[in-house]
Amino acid sequence: MMTQDVWEVIWLSLQVTTVSVAIGMLVGIPTGTLLGLYSFRGKRLIVALIYTCMGLPPVLVGVVVYLLLSRYGPLGALGLLFTPEAMIIAQVILVTPILAGLTMSAVQAKERTYWETAKSLGASPMQMMITIVREARGGIWSGVAAAYGRAISEVGAVMLVGGNIEHHTRVMTTAIILETRTGNFTAGLQLGLVLLAISFLFNSFLMAGVLNQMRSRRR
Amino acid sequence: MKTIQSITALFCIALVLLLAACSSTPPAAAPQQALAEQSNPSAATPAPTPTPPTGEKKEIILATTTSTQDSGLLDALLPEFEQQSGITVKVIAVGTGQAIKLGEEGNADVLLVHSRKAEDEFVSKGFGINAYDVMYNQFYIVGPAEDPAGIKGVQSAKEAMVKIAEKQSPFVSRGDDSGTDKKEKSIWAEADITPSGNWYISSGQGMGETLQMADEKRAYTLTDEATFLSRKLNLEVLVQGDKSLLNPYGIIQVKSSAKPEEGMQLIRFFTEEQGQKLIGEFGKETYGKGLFVPDAKQR
Numbered sequence: 001m002m003t004q005d006v007w008e009v010i011w012l013s014l015q016v017t018t019v020s021v022a023i024g025m026l027v028g029i030p031t032g033t034l035l036g037l038y039s040f041r042g043k044r045l046i047v048a049l050i051y052t053c054m055g056l057p058p059v060l061v062g063v064v065v066y067l068l069l070s071r072y073g074p075l076g077a078l079g080l081l082f083t084p085e086a087m088i089i090a091q092v093i094l095v096t097p098i099l100a101g102l103t104m105s106a107v108q109a110k111e112r113t114y115w116e117t118a119k120s121l122g123a124s125p126m127q128m129m130i131t132i133v134r135e136a137r138g139g140i141w142s143g144v145a146a147a148y149g150r151a152i153s154e155v156g157a158v159m160l161v162g163g164n165i166e167h168h169t170r171v172m173t174t175a176i177i178l179e180t181r182t183g184n185f186t187a188g189l190q191l192g193l194v195l196l197a198i199s200f201l202f203n204s205f206l207m208a209g210v211l212n213q214m215r216s217r218r219r
Numbered sequence: 220m221k222t223i224q225s226i227t228a229l230f231c232i233a234l235v236l237l238l239a240a241c242s243s244t245p246p247a248a249a250p251q252q253a254l255a256e257q258s259n260p261s262a263a264t265p266a267p268t269p270t271p272p273t274g275e276k277k278e279i280i281l282a283t284t285t286s287t288q289d290s291g292l293l294d295a296l297l298p299e300f301e302q303q304s305g306i307t308v309k310v311i312a313v314g315t316g317q318a319i320k321l322g323e324e325g326n327a328d329v330l331l332v333h334s335r336k337a338e339d340e341f342v343s344k345g346f347g348i349n350a351y352d353v354m355y356n357q358f359y360i361v362g363p364a365e366d367p368a369g370i371k372g373v374q375s376a377k378e379a380m381v382k383i384a385e386k387q388s389p390f391v392s393r394g395d396d397s398g399t400d401k402k403e404k405s406i407w408a409e410a411d412i413t414p415s416g417n418w419y420i421s422s423g424q425g426m427g428e429t430l431q432m433a434d435e436k437r438a439y440t441l442t443d444e445a446t447f448l449s450r451k452l453n454l455e456v457l458v459q460g461d462k463s464l465l466n467p468y469g470i471i472q473v474k475s476s477a478k479p480e481e482g483m484q485l486i487r488f489f490t491e492e493q494g495q496k497l498i499g500e501f502g503k504e505t506y507g508k509g510l511f512v513p514d515a516k517q518r
Contacts (some may be wrong), residue, residue: 071435152425159424163432166394166421180424181313182396183320 010194013171017086017152020091021099024147028096029140032103035130036111036136047104053097058090059133062160065090069094069161086198087171090157095147102146106139107132138210145206276399278307279481282319282327283423284398288312290445290510295501298404300488306481314397314425322346329485333398333443333468342518347471349483350518351490354498354511355467358402360458360465361387361430361449371457377410379458384410387418389438393429394421398466403441406463430454445510448502468511469490469518490515 020186035047067073069081069089080086115134118128133140155173162169164178172195245454287293288310297308315334321327323346330491332338341347360370360379370379383390392414393400407414414461418440422429424445433440434452443466447456458464470489472482488494495513502510 082432163428164423165432166423168420170423174423178395180317181423182316185320 001177002137002214006194007189008167008174009170009175009191010174012169013152013173013195014198016078016087016091016158016171017148021095021144022089022094023088024095024099025090028099028143028147029103029133031096032100034135034138035100035108036104036107037115037132038128050097050101050104054101056094056097057156058094058154059156059160061090061093062157065157065161081161082099082165082169084162084169086161087158087169090161091151091154094154094157095151098147098150099143102134103140103145106136106143109139110136129191135203140208141206145203148202152199153195154156248458262395276307277305277358277478277481278309278326279478279485280309280311280320280321280326281329281331281477281485282311282317283331284315284318284333285312286333286399286443286446287331288429289425290443290449290502292445292498292501293509296489296494296497296500299497300485300494304481304484304488305415306484314393314395315401316396317338322471322473325473325475328473328478328482329474330471331489332471333426333466334401335467336469337398337401337467338469341471348474349416349472349486351470351486352455352514352516353463353470353516354513354515356493356511357444357459358399358464359442359444359452359456360439360464361433361442361447362457363437364453364455365437366457368454369438371455373458374461376406376441376458376461376463380406380412381410383439384412384414387416389418389420389436390414391420391422391429391436391438391440392435393426393441395425399424399426399441399443401462402466406441409463432439448506448510467514488518 026104035043035050064079065086068075069078070076072083080089110132114132115128118131123131153173155177158169158171159174159177161169162174164170164174170178172191176188176191176195179185179191222319258377270463278474282291285295293310293312294365297310301307311318311327313321318327318330319334322330322341323344330338330347331342338347340352342350358376359514360376362368362370368379368383368388370382373379373382392403420436422432424432426442427450430442430447430450430452431439432438434454440454447454452457453483470486472479472486476482489498495515498511498513499509502508
């Protein structure tokens with residue numbers, strides 16, 4: 001079962017997911033922090049939009065990205081359709097709202113306690129933001145875990161824009177679909193277990209980190 | 220304060236609209252319905268039609284290939300059957316490989332598939348009975364109009380595939396163990412080529428998706444006629460008419476089925492006069508030619 005093909009599929013899954021979540025973090029965490037700290041006109045609308053996008057149907061994202069990247073679409077000249085890059089684009093659209101939304105909640109929960117203190121100590125806005133993010137990291141990490149879980153188990157969008165091409169864009173979830181379609185239920189199930197195991201490992205590391213932080217804070 | 224007012228106003232408007240819709244629809248709809256029932260009792264309403272002999276709702280599961288579903292053939296045939304027999308047909312459209320697996324595990328009652336070798340095996344292993352030929356259609360080798368490998372007009376499929384491999388022109392394969400995939404692999408085998416390399420793209424998806432991918436990548440692919448004609452794509456038929464490109468469909472009853480009677484009714488519908496006529500006519504209106512050629516006979 002653990003042939004080279006299977007490792008290749010697992011490796012690509014990890015690459016695509018990790019890059020997507022990393023890009024999502026770069027965009028989502030600052031956005032969430034700003035939204036958690038400041039209020040301004042139209043904020044409620046933005047927050048409502050972010051919450052809506054946290055539940056975006058992956059297939060819908062897939063179709064939109066597909067149409068954008070298609071040879072006959074506006075970005076067709078880039079030739080990105082059916083590449084890992086296309087899969088990353090779709091995944092980033094899916095995970096960024098989750099990261100922004102959960103960061104915002106985490107920051108809001110800490111805001112009152114630390115904002116005034118930091119301000120009274122004469123911190124600059126940038127310093128204040130960094131302090132708050134550091135204090136809210138437990139909540140932010142669980143956002144990262146949620147985003148990672150969503151990205152690695154996602155199938156609708158990556159199937160559409162990646163195309164499930166062997167040795168090129170085949171990831172664990174699309175491989176499971178293919179195995180099931182061709183009647184190899186056992187192989188599909190085995191891959192599914194690998195997927196679960198990876199999620200479990202990832203989340204264990206995260207939880208270990210979060211728990212450590214909590215303990216150190218209590219001290 | 221202002222926002223609360225405007226929200227309330229919006230709410231009221233929505234409510235009024237809703238009420239208006241509720242009060243106006245029933246009187247308008249009811250007579251229409253009554254009229255339809257009177258004037259056209261045999262119309263294709265799946266509603267509780269006069270006399271399904273037994274009171275309970277009968278259902279069977281038909282496992283079939285994506286091509287029969289994607290081409291729209293089943294949409295043309297099944298409503299007719301359901302109305303005549305009172306049996307609801309649940310369709311599972313998958314690759315031939317999975318369809319046969321579903322049959323082996325008793326998760327389907329009837330199979331409508333196209334891979335003669337796998338079908339014969341299915342019957343000889345004792346999983347299936349009452350196997351019939353139903354119809355056939357053709358495979359095409361399609362590709363971009365530029366035709367980089369120069370296969371247009373080549374006589375045999377084998378020759379065309381040899382040229383594609385020599386030029387290493389992109390070729391999208393289904394790679395999903397379906398009937399079409401098996402046909403493609405058999406042609407490669409005939410040509411003594413093991414396709415591999417960057418030019419050989421294994422999509423692992425259905426025919427529709429594979430065609431779309433070929434279109435996007437300006438690649439060649441092997442497709443069944445029905446799915447190809449039902450999609451509007453910038454691909455051209457480059458090779459057709461070769462004997463090795465014929466695509467016969469078979470219908471087989473699953474031996475372990477709990478509903479042999481209903482299954483047999485469906486098989487009879489597909490293989491007897493009325494079903495065969497519908498199959499022959501299917502697609503004529505839209506594409507100017509029938510997509511499938513009926514040729515029912517018991518094996």
